[in-house]
Amino acid sequence: MRLQGTEIGSDELRDFSDWILAVGDGRIGSSVDGIEKVPIPKDLLINESIDPIFAIVESTYPDFISRCNDTGYLQKRAILAPTLDMVESINQYMIFLNQNPEKSYLSSDKICGSDQTYSALEHVHTPEFLNTIKCSGVSNHAITLKVGVPVMLLRNIEQSAGLCNGTRLIVTRLGNQVTEAKVLSGQMVGQKVFIPRMTLTPSDARIPFKFQRRQFPITVSFAMTINKSQGQSLSHVGLFLKKPVFTHGQLYVALSRVTSRKGLKILAYDKDGQITNEATNVVYREVFQNLV
Structure with missing residues (x-):
């Protein structure tokens, strides 16, 4: 469907689409x-x-x-x-190439009070330890942004305005508590929106406890997983x-x-x-x- 919207020859289009479908079905290549x-x-x-x-x-x-x-x-x-490690390396490189002034934002992390083992965990899992945790679906503890940097939302904020998980935006202004951005994808392309800090709770099953991270629900998206x-x-x-x-x-x-x-x-x-x-x-x- 994506390829059919392009202006290329029918033979080239068919060959490329057939190759992609063959990869998806496992009908191409060899086993080693x-x-x-x-x-x-x-x-x-x-x-x-x-x-x-x-x-x-x-x-x-x-x-x-x-x-x-x-x-x-x-x-x-x-x-x-x-993987996230490869994505972060590329994004850091791309942010460095952008010549605009940068601004860094740090999150506020804490163990969830509803966790049954809260009293024990709060002494073991200090904020400094929680700051080091990186997982899919949650912003990093430290985010560095510049005007002109594309980002992706990690949470649904307002579906009627097109601000859903996976929506890409481009940063237009950096504030202390709110970030202004312009929508790059979806039905609201070109619309300016404001992204606030939010309290995020990772759903990664590999983390054996619950914690909260208050941070902007975005990640830089020059590269993505x-x-x-x-x-x-x-x-x-x-x-x-x-x-x-x-x-x-x-x-x-x-x-x-x-x-x-x-x-x-x-x-x-x-x-x-x-x-x-x-x-x-x-x-x-x-x-x-x-x-x-």
């Missing part, structure tokens, strides 16, 4: 030691890279320094990666596979965010840290067996 490998076409591959972050940024955001304040330029571009990119339509996508995908359909989700073949570039590494022309694919074919 039980691991599925998908060959990456040469025109999609980034072959040379002394600095991998520079290479993927230069491919996805060419001439960024001169166009970092261009809303239209930032609106349809993003770098996708499997593949899982968080679901629902996005982008004209330029850089897929950064320094580590392989690890869940069912993850590679398909990443490849299918782009609206044209020429807008997709992939930088993949093997287990030895060398650039490769293959990408790991995870598809559980039994999921499709009962589909009619």
